[in-house]
Amino acid sequence: CKKSFLERDPIGSLSDEIVANKAGINYLLIGAYAALDGQQTAQAALGGGGPWEASPTNWIYGSVAGGDAHKGSFSGDQPGIDPIAKFTVDASNGFFNTKWRAVYEGVTRSNTVLSKLKEATDMSAAEKTQVEAEARFLRGHYYFELRKMFNKVPYISDTTLNPRIKNDKEIWPFIEADFKFATDNLPPTQSDVARANKWAAQIYLAKTYLYQKKYTEAMPLFDQAITSGVTSNGIKYKLTDAFEDNFDAAKKNNSESVFAIQMTANDGTNTIANANQGEMLNFPYNSPFGCCGFYQPTQDLVNSYRTNATTGLPDLDNYNTTPVKNDQGILSSTAFVPETGTLDPRLDWTVGRRGLPYHDWGNHPGASWIRDQAYAGPYAPKKMVYWQFNQDKYKDAHSWAPGSAINVLLIRFADVLLMSAECHAQTGDLPGATALVNQIRDRMINHPENWLHKYKDDTKPLQGFDPTKMAANYKIGRYATTFASKDFALKAIYFERKLELATEGHRFFDLVRWGIADAALNAFITYESAITTDLRGGHFTKGKNEYFPVPQRQIDLTIIGGERVLDQNPNY
Amino acid sequence: QTKITGKVSDKASGNALPGVTVSVKGSNRGTATDPSGVFTLQAKSGEILVFSFVGYDPQEVVVGSGPVNVSLTEKVGSLEEVVVTGYASQKKKDLTGAVSIVKVENLTRQPTSQIANQLQGQVSGVTILGSGQPGQEPQVKIRGVNTFGNNTPLYVVDGVPVSNLTDVNPNDVQTMQVLKDAGAASIYGARAANGVIIITTKRGTGKVKVSYDGYYGTQRPKGGNVWNILNPQEQANLKWMAIANTTPNPTYADEQYGSGATPRLPDYIAPVGAMEGDPGTDPSTYFVNPEYKVASDVDAFHRIVKANKSGTDWFHEIFKPAPITSHNISVAGGGDIGSYFFSFYYFNQQGTLTNTYNKRYAVRANSSYNITDHIRVGENIEYSLINNPQIGALTEGSGIGMAFREMPIIPVYDIKGNYAGSFGKGLGNARNPVAIQDRFGTTKTLANRLLGNVFAEADILRHFTLRTSFGGEVYSFNNHSFTLPEYENAENNKVNSYTENAGSGYDWTWTNTLTYHQNFNQVHDLKVLIGTEAFNNNGRTVGGTSLDYFSFNPDFTNLSTGSGTPTNYSGSFTDGLFSLFARVDYSFKDRYLLGALIRRDGSSRFGSNNRYGNFPAVSAAWRISQESFMKNISWISDLKIRGGWGIMGNQINVDPLNAxxxxxxxxxxxxxxxxxxxxxxxxxxxxxxxxxPDAKWESNVNANIGIDATLFKGALEVTADYYHKVVKDLLFNVDLPAVYGIATVPYVNVAQMKNKGFDFSATSKIDITKDLKLELNGNLTTYKNEIVKISDAAPYFDMEARRFNGTFIIRNAIGQSISEFYGYKVDGFWNSQAEIDAANAKTRDQYKDNTLVYQTDTKPGRFKYADVNNDGRITEADRTYLGNPNPKFSYGLNIGLTYKGWDFTMFLYGVQGNKIWNQVKWWTDFYPSFEGAKSKTALYDSWLPTRQNAKAPIQETSPSFSTSNVPNSYFVENGSYLRAKNMMLGYTIPGHVLQRAGITKFRVYVQAANLFTITKYSGIDPEITGGTSNFGVDEGAYPNQRQYLLGVNVTF
Known part of the structure; x- marks a missing residue:
């Protein structure tokens, strides 16, 4: 028999050589962007595991662990999140492994672009530089995610031959180098809005400095971006007039979008893999959304939005003293009057609460949309929830729980202003810090038309809002005088970040880098546990829970010759 | 010519043998012995007389000068039985390898169309796990687990390797043997490692014989409350109990059950908790459109569903008695010019689970033609058509999985006959099992396969036989289904879609062999076989999904009539093998037997670095009973000791793209x-x-020692084997660390496994009286599997997270058997806070750390876990192996009794020493594991301060590490069972009664299959299948059903 009988070429795949050219590398680069959402088909995270376990919003790791929200739903669904929220978790919890894998796939794709780039012969030096800058921007982002979550992570670059290496090096310098290269080499505008531009890179570089407390390096980068920066599609950075526009699929890639993950609904995949699959659980239960009742904002968060009836400012220290009224334990069939005191209008674009318009879906009915109030409280998430009137376009029903085309804003301009404010406060420029915080508050103050209003007709929410009736008693004001001290400035900035960026996945990482995680979170757990059962027994241990554990599975898979290569974080 | 006289006697007793045929070889002269054993005939010196007699070995004697006195040896047992092995056949007495010979008549008694199901318990060395689902291919393991991948043996039908046995008509099987060790199986080289099952199909002989075999019967699902589910009031009481256990002195406020100290059942569950007279229950307000097209339409539905206060028995809503029918007609005959066999088979088994069934037709035509005395050609061919939609059982989303989750207060239908479900509040998120199964009815499948070969044989130069065979399979399949939108559940699929898949392919095997066989002076017997074989396999698949249909009418829906974005896929595969092989069998004086073989395979699945592999084996046997010193031990008729060593290969686990x-x-x-x-x-x-590119063959190094004994003149035959197998270079695609990305991981030859075990079988025939005959046929199979190595890095890999969120039920680890259960060991309950405090104090003292606790999430009534590593606290390191789903042994016993025209057979099958992970309990025994149906155990046998001697832990509203959030030993149960798989009583009407009607045989029988099962397992059925390295997890099994049948066998 001839030898060729046993020599058969692979079917239906592309070889190493075929992709090492301009077109192939561009497609690999798109693949590296596509990993931003951490999702794949078949309702799984990239590389397997539940989609939510690797959600790019970090709603579990940033917001639930940060005290913005409860896991929600009821106790038996996704119980693996409970120990994360309670800080009783160990390294064998599969959530971390899923997140770790999905993000490292992003690293791998970025590195693949960089290594194939060296083989390409049909690209000009300028083309190569641009691709390299985008790939390094993405790699910087993926490592930033890993660093802030897992602390000790192995750094694999495009030249690493054997990726089974130790995680004993500080990787901030590598992240800085990638963002620095991207800042120096990316154009200010891009032909595709999804691509990172120079300004996104510069801001991410500054954010990298900020996480290392390098305020003096970070500040000029932020400030230059604030004055001169534009989005990839060339719009000058500016806070949108309507806070809600940041969470509206119809208003995506606006002037506030510094770097976003592009989400698509009904994109022909007949799945929700590109449609916020990681958020699929986070809709009210027994509601038109179908599933699953997760991600319920906390009472602690809601209380933070109470404002002083005179000044319209929050009570930074004792915000929990007078809780905002809630419908905990009250059936939907029993009458309920919501809070009548003064509130920051951002509350009702962030939290769904009983008796108030839930977008155009009708007034939130309270208990009947909540799976288990006793377990996770009476509230519903709002920022990543689509609207009814255009749902056929921006909702994706190709799954048992909905997807949506709302972009995930990894960095939005409001975040930049507040990060800059931190730098100004830390370096002693209190007037500058005050101005930046007030800039955030001014958006709301100047646009009461964009606060939440009551419906024209409660039974016909699709007919729209009545511009003459506010949904609640809103009051928001500026800090009238310059922050009195650095301490007060920081406290005010920290609180402003909580209010502005609530449920956007930042809170836990902020608390950790501010060094106040143990005090803040233990106080939060104590307070919230008096209301709901889910956090009882939780305790943040200083020196341990600042970082999540390196997944046990990854440690086990990296053993060489019986020796562990990967170290665990302290005290796990 | 002279007149020759002589006497024929029985060798053992010396008694004269009357009626022995005596003939002169090569002439037509012959006679028979008279009543005193004496014969007379004309012959001349040098001619050969042949003595033959039923039940005795024939003998040849050369005529000399004096009288010819001959003593004949009685044939004992099955020593002369011809056994088809790889590319050849041997007499059983000459076997040197480990071969199990299946008694085909025992096999076909099992009422199923699946040969592999019939094989369960019939021979030693084979472990089979199946289910009650019609047509589901069972898991077949020969001598333990040989790979982490596909463990299916190689099936060879009429000399042609085939991909599966599912479409072979069991009535066509003539012989079946299982090649278990290298000495027997290595001739199949790269495909032998999982063992080889060889089947030959029937051929005709003699006069035309027409046979009809048929049966009709009914299959009865298990009765009673199979999952021990609470009724609606009890369910409500449990909710109250869980709330009170979590928050003492609670105020109850529940949409369905009210706010009283005892819960009250509502009259309606939709509108939520409504009582009679509520305006929302006015039928004129009802609005549900089951065939809605736009997802948001569901929001406008007004459902009215009456509470089923007596409780819906979901199991029996989806499992109903179902019929089973089988008809098989065959025509067979043969003569000097050749032979033919033709059969037609119709089989229709309706599943007890709604809309599952296995309906099939098969036609077979086997023929051979003797062109000259030395040249034969022929063919074997079967064409089959199968309709067999199957559900995925043993997972939580199936109709069965929902039947133990859907709350009994939910009726099947609402007030207008549309489905009722968990939509509402407080009804959990299970889906209506009846709706699932009804909707599953849109699944239609059709598979067909043409299977067979053509062959030619020529005898040349007296001692040589040349054979060529070309055969294979051509198949195609298609299936399509329509996904109807749901509206009745808490979580609904609101998109309608249609999916169609099709595939086709072929494979062929071309085999050429040359056999040489010569016997030298009855002393040396030499058989040599050499051959070549080529195998080619090709196929394509195609399919697609479309959605958003204007009409759900099955005549309208296809891939082109959906209005949504269609998706499609296609794929193809190809692989090939080329092989050379040789085998030598030598025997000296029928006493010392030696076999040696080698096969060299080349496979397209491997890169050129390691494309070829060699698979040798040697075996030897000593028929010790032929030695003179054994001759006078009269109770030993035959005794043979066998031994063998060799290497078997495996290549099927390697994707052709692996390199x-x-x-x-x-x-x-x-x-x-x-x-x-x-x-x-x-x-x-x-x-x-x-x-x-460096992947190469798995090699299974195999040593076997065995004995075959025929005792008490064949009244007892025993075969026993002990084996030891080391599977080296085991191909495994162990997870790579995430730093490699998510690319498909290649198979690498890193792992290693060991299996050892003992196979035993015995057959006994006892004539209790002249008419009452007993035949017993028993076997025992043991295997012990041990994983020796997995990869260079990880010492284990985990599988089956189910609802444990990333902590796994099954750990395949070095030093353990495949698929062992892993988790925390429950060591009773925490019976008081004082007990917890004491344990915590001890831990804090030991570690000098006041923040530590002995075990997290402790509370009175929760599980106390065992401190397996004795470090004074419960950590991940205390997880341990909780049970092994591999049985210690399994056994089968066929009992056959005949009395005149009556026959009675019984087949018992048992499995001992295996464990089952009963994941159903996770749903039903723990209140917080999703709202849904719960068990009586949860309400009546759970921990309370006043009921500390309980089975289940305290019922609370939240699960915890110390109850149901992590795999623990609560879920592990003893899976041993003994099952009466088959009992049959038949009566054969005496021949003379029917002869006038041209009927030679008429037998009627009644039969009961799966009549009883003795087990301690609390689930529905202890036979739990699964994957190769993740089996034994029960999350809603499709149970084997009791069957009652009436059948006939008629021969014309």
Whole structure:
């Protein structure tokens, strides 16, 4: 028999050589962007595991662990999140492994672009530089995610031959180098809005400095971006007039979008893999959304939005003293009057609460949309929830729980202003810090038309809002005088970040880098546990829970010759 | 010519043998012995007389000068039985390898169309796990687990390797043997490692014989409350109890059950908790459109559902008695010019689970033609058609999985006859099992296969036989289904879609062999076989999904009539093998037997670095009973000691793409919306596969020692084997660390496994009286599997997270058996807070750390876990092996009794020493594991301060590490069972009664299959299947059903 009988070429795949050219590398680069959402088909995270376990919003790791929200739903669904929220978790919890894998796939794709780039012969030096800058921007982002979550992570670059290496090096310098290269080499505008531009890179570089407390390096980068920066599609950075526009699929890639993950609904995949699959659980239960009742904002968060009836400012220290009224334990069939005191209008674009318009879906009915109030409280998430009137376009029903085309804003301009404010406060420029915080508050103050209003007709929410009736008693004001001290400035900035960026996945990482995680979170757990059962027994241990554990599975898979290569974080 | 006289006697007793045929070889002269054993005939010196007599070995004697006195040896047992082995056949007495010979008549008594199901318990060395689902291919393991991948043996039908046995008509089987060790199986080289099952199909002989075999019967699902589910009031009481256990002195406020100190059942569950007279229950307000097209339409539905206060028995709503029918007609005959066999088979088994069934037709035609005395040609061919939609059982989403989750207060239908379900509040999120199974009815399948071969044989130069055979399979299949939108559940699929898949392929095997056989002076017997074989396998698949249909009418729906974006896929595969092989069998004086073989295989699945592999084996046997010193031990008729060593290979686990690093794309994984459109994506690539050009054969190094004994003149035959197998270079695609990305991991030859075990079988025939005859046929199979190595890095790999959120039920680890259960060991309950405090104090003292606790999430009534590593606290390191789903042994016993025209048979099958992970309990025994139906155990046998001697832990509203959040030993149960798989009583009407009607045989019988099962297992059925390295997890098994049948066998 001839030898060729046993020599058969692979079917239906592309070889190493075929992709090492301009077109192939561009497609690999798109693949590296596509990993931003951490999702794949078949309702799984990239590389397997539940989609939510690797959600790019970090709603579990940033917001639930940060005290913005409860896991929600009821106790038996996704119980693996409970120990994360309670800080009783160990390294064998599969959530971390899923997140770790999905993000490292992003690293791998970025590195693949960089290594194939060296083989390409049909690209000009300028083309190569641009691709390299985008790939390094993405790699910087993926490592930033890993660093802030897992602390000790192995750094694999495009030249690493054997990726089974130790995680004993500080990787901030590598992240800085990638963002620095991207800042120096990316154009200010891009032909595709999804691509990172120079300004996104510069801001991410500054954010990298900020996480290392390098305020003096970070500040000029932020400030230059604030004055001169534009989005990839060339719009000058500016806070949108309507806070809600940041969470509206119809208003995506606006002037506030510094770097976003592009989400698509009904994109022909007949799945929700590109449609916020990681958020699929986070809709009210027994509601038109179908599933699953997760991600319920906390009472602690809601209380933070109470404002002083005179000044319209929050009570930074004792915000929990007078809780905002809630419908905990009250059936939907029993009458309920919501809070009548003064509130920051951002509350009702962030939290769904009983008796108030839930977008155009009708007034939130309270208990009947909540799976288990006793377990996770009476509230519903709002920022990543689509609207009814255009749902056929921006909702994706190709799954048992909905997807949506709302972009995930990894960095939005409001975040930049507040990060800059931190730098100004830390370096002693209190007037500058005050101005930046007030800039955030001014958006709301100047646009009461964009606060939440009551419906024209409660039974016909699709007919729209009545511009003459506010949904609640809103009051928001500026800090009238310059922050009195650095301490007060920081406290005010920290609180402003909580209010502005609530449920956007930042809170836990902020608390950790501010060094106040143990005090803040233990106080939060104590307070919230008096209301709901889910956090009882939780305790943040200083020196341990600042970082999540390196997944046990990854440690086990990296053993060489019986020796562990990967170290665990302290005290796990 | 002279007159020759002589006497024939029985060798053992010396008694004269009357009626022995005596003939002169090569002439037509012959006679028979008279009543005193004496014969007379004309012959001349030098001629050969042949003595033959039924039940005795024939003998030849050369005529000399004096009288010819001959003593004949009685044939004992089955020593002369011809056994088909690889590319050859041998007499049983000459076997040197380990071969199990299946008694085909025992096999076909099992009322199923699946040969592999019939094989369960019939021979030693084979372990089979099946289910009650019609047509589901069972898991067949020969001598333990030989790989982490596909463990299916090689099936060879009429000399042609085939991909599966599912479409072979069991009535056509003539012989079946299982090649278990290298000495027997290595002739199949690269495909032998999982063992080889060889089947030959029937051929005709003699006069035309027409046979009809048929049966009709009914299958009865198990009665009673199979999952021990609470009724609606009890369910409500449990909720109250869990709330009170979590928050003492609670105020109850529940949409369905009210706010009283005892819960009250509502009259309606939709509108939520409504009582009679509520305006929402006015039928005129009802609005449900089951065939809605737009997802948001569901929001406008007004459902009215009456509470089923007596409780819906979901199991029996989906499992109903179902009929089973089988008809088989065959025509057979043969003569000097050749032979023929023709059969037609119709089989229809309706599943007891709604809309599952296995309906099939098969036609077979086997024929052979004797062109000259030395040249024969022929063919074997079967064509089959199968309709067999199957559900995925043993997972939580199936109709069965929902039947133990859907609350009994939910009726099957609402007030207008549309489905009722968990929509509402407080009814959990299970889906209506009846609706699932009814909707499953849109699944239609059709598979067909043409299977067979043509062959030619020529005898040349007296001692040589040349044979060529070309055969294989041509098959195609298609299936389509319509997904109807749901509206009745808490979580609904609101998109209607249609999916169709089709595939076709062929494979062929071309085999050429040359056999040489010569016997030298009755002393040396030499058989040599050499051969070549080529195998080629090709196929394609195609399919697609479309959605948003204007009409759900099955005549309308197809891939082109949906209005949504269609998706499609296609694929193809190809692989080939080329092989050379040789085998030598030598025997000296029928006493010392020696076999040696080698096969060299080349496979396209491997890169050129390791494309070829060699698989040798040697075996030897000593028929010790032929030695003179054994001759006078009269109770030993035959005794043979066998031994063998060899290497068997495995290649099926390697994807043909394994050698290549590849890039590709997937819309969900690597496409991205570069333009920010919100609704369209552009192509992106990613690395889909990491290549390993160095992968090579798995080799299974195998040693076997065995004895075959025929005792008490064949009244008892015993075969026993002990084996030891080391599977080296085991191909495994162990997870790579995440730093390699998500590309498909290549198979690498890193792992290693060991199996050892003992196979035993015995057959006994006892004539209790002249008419009452007993035949017993028993066997015992043991295997012990041990994983020796998995990869260079990880010492284990985990499987089956189920609802444990990333902590796994099954750990395959070095030093353990495959698929062992892993988790925390429950060591009773925490019976008081004082007990907890004491344990914590001890831990704090030991570690000098006041923040530590002995075990997290402790509370009175929760599980106390065992401190397995004795470090004074419960950590991940205390997880341990909780049970092994591999049985210690399994056994089968066939009992046959005949009395005149009556026959009675019984087949018992048992499995001992295996464990089952009863995941159903996770749903039903723990209140917080999703709202849904709960068990009596949860309410009546759970821990309370006043009921500390309980089975289940305290019922609370939240699960915890110390109850149901992590795998623990609560779920592990003893899976041993003994099952009466079959009992049959038949009566054969005496021949003379029927002869006038031209009927030679008429037998009627009644039969009961799966009549009883003795087990301690609390689930529905202790026979739990699964994957190769993840089996034994029960999450809603499709149970084997009791069957009652009436059948006939008629021969004309």
């Amino acid at each position: 290549f690093t590849a890039y590709g794309f997937q819309r969900g994984n690597s496409f991205y919306d570069m333009k920010g459109t919100g609704n369209s994506i552009v192509q992106g690539f990613y690395r889909t596969r990491i290549g390993n």
